[in-house]
Amino acid sequence: YRQVGGMCDDEDAYPYYDHRGWRRLRPQQSLEEIYNLLRDFATTDEVVIKAQTKTERADKLLSDNSENHCLCRIKFEQNGQTVGIPEGKFKDCKKIVLLNNNRKYEYNDLVVVRVIEQRVGRPVEGIIKTRYEVIPAYRLYRPEKFIGKRTTVLCIVHLADSFNSWAQPVSDETITRIILPSRAACACAADGDACYVNLLNPEDRGSDKQLFGRVVAIEQQAHKLKHKLLLCRIVPGSYAHMEPLCGTVPRITYDNLHAQRFDAEVTKKFKEHIGKESQRADMEYEERLRFANSNYVTLFSVKLRVDPNTSNVPIFLPRAAVKVNKDNCDKLFLVCYSLWQVGYPYPKGHVVAIINKKDFEPMRDLLLSVQFSLPFIKADEEMEAKLKTEVSKVASEVSK
Structure with a gap:
């Protein structure tokens, strides 16, 4: 087949094999089809x-x-x-x-x-x-717990980059900035979220010293993140994460389980890579995980699960394990945000399209609308042709 997710070359894609080893191809989806399917499902992530x-x-x-x-x-x-x-x-x-x-x-x-x-x-x-999800010692609480507390300040969180963040107080004019010193200190806060920040050095309040804090509760989310499409790039040296170009979240962990465990072609390449057929099961699993994360990205198809008792929800089905040169990657990835578990530094998502460099320009308007969360309006081809004709006429008259 020619494309995977609408935007990938033949040589980069492997067919999808089910648990019985049968070769299967899921229906191709264009970038516009994926966008139209998911644009109305973005909700807040509780x-x-x-x-x-x-x-x-x-x-x-x-x-x-x-x-x-x-x-x-x-x-x-x-x-x-x-x-x-x-x-x-x-x-x-x-x-x-x-x-x-x-x-x-x-x-x-x-x-x-x-x-x-x-x-x-x-x-x-x-x-x-x-x-069994073990809630870590550090976790988020409900906002009502911190209203009126002197050591807690209501702030707007700003992400400087993947690791550095700061908070701008809105409930205390005496404080101009609070540094969030680590990724864990930001919890599950995205850029622009209104959060309660607990001061780590409250004794320095009112002095010239820098204040540090950590997010302990999210009052209001600035973005409807769940099922939101994010335009991402591969993070150099970190094969398990991608970096959204919009900066809404610091990084996103993409689901690569199909490539790590089930894809038949990846299994074949992995056996060639290690040069032997069997070894200790736990060692083989760890080696295959590293091999898959270093060389492949699992691409998912999107469809709606129709349930008469509840509203329709999108589900993600593994389509292929796509070979990607992650050390020198010239591709962009369309990732659908899934969830952000408490205690984890980054949210999780599914890669639903891979965009090659040659496809950037034809899909520019749609990609920009995804990157900046703007509505996408498809150009009217007939109107565009008439406009070009009128422009050429005016240009010829001016030249005369």
Whole structure:
């Protein structure tokens, strides 16, 4: 096929193989089609509620059903079987064969597993119920907690670059600037968000010394980030991240799980790369992860999941593992923002289109509208032709 995601050359793209090894091609999507599909789905990202709810659900499952539920860590055996290693003792069980990995979980992920009835002469089997998200010591809180507190200031967050940020107070005229000293200090705040910033050196308030702080609550988001399209470039030396040209978020981690674990062509190239057929399962997984992240980008197709009981939501299906020279990349990537988990430095997203350098100019208007969050108005070809004719007539008359 000629294009992947509407914007990629033949030699850069590999076909998509399903879990049975069958070669499949998902329908091609043009850049304009992707834009029209996703432009009405951008919503605010409720980072706090989402992270807390998932953890509370996992803890409730473990406490209410301790007889047949346990906390396990994902491992992969040499035969490809996914197993869970219980954290601590669980009925003298050393490992549980997981029947429903569904390709969503990675090596060493913590999950809650429901153990099904054990049969004589067969290994213990179980079903993954949910991922266990450990909320870190540093987390976001609800804004109401900090109203009126002297050590907390309502600010507008500004991202200087991928690592450096600062906050401009709006509730205290005596402070001009608060430095957010690390990526973690910004939490899940995007550029322009109204946030409560906790002062790390409140004793220096009112003096000439620089004030430092960290974001502890998001009062109002400046952007509808969820399902927002971001025009990005590869970050040199950081193969797992991309950098949005708009500067709304510092970086974005793109979903590359298909290339890391499932693509048949990547598997073939990886075997050639390591020069042997088998080694320890955990070592092979780590090496393949590095190999895939260094050389490939997973490209996704977008479609709507139609549910009569709820509103339609976009879903992302892996289309291909695209080979990209990440050390000297002249391509741009259209990434759809998915979520920003509490405790993680960057949000996650899916690459839905890859734009080659030769395609920049023809798609300039659409790419600019994505970069600067402007509405895209497609040019009327007939009107444009008439305008060019009139311009040429005026130019000829002027020359006379």
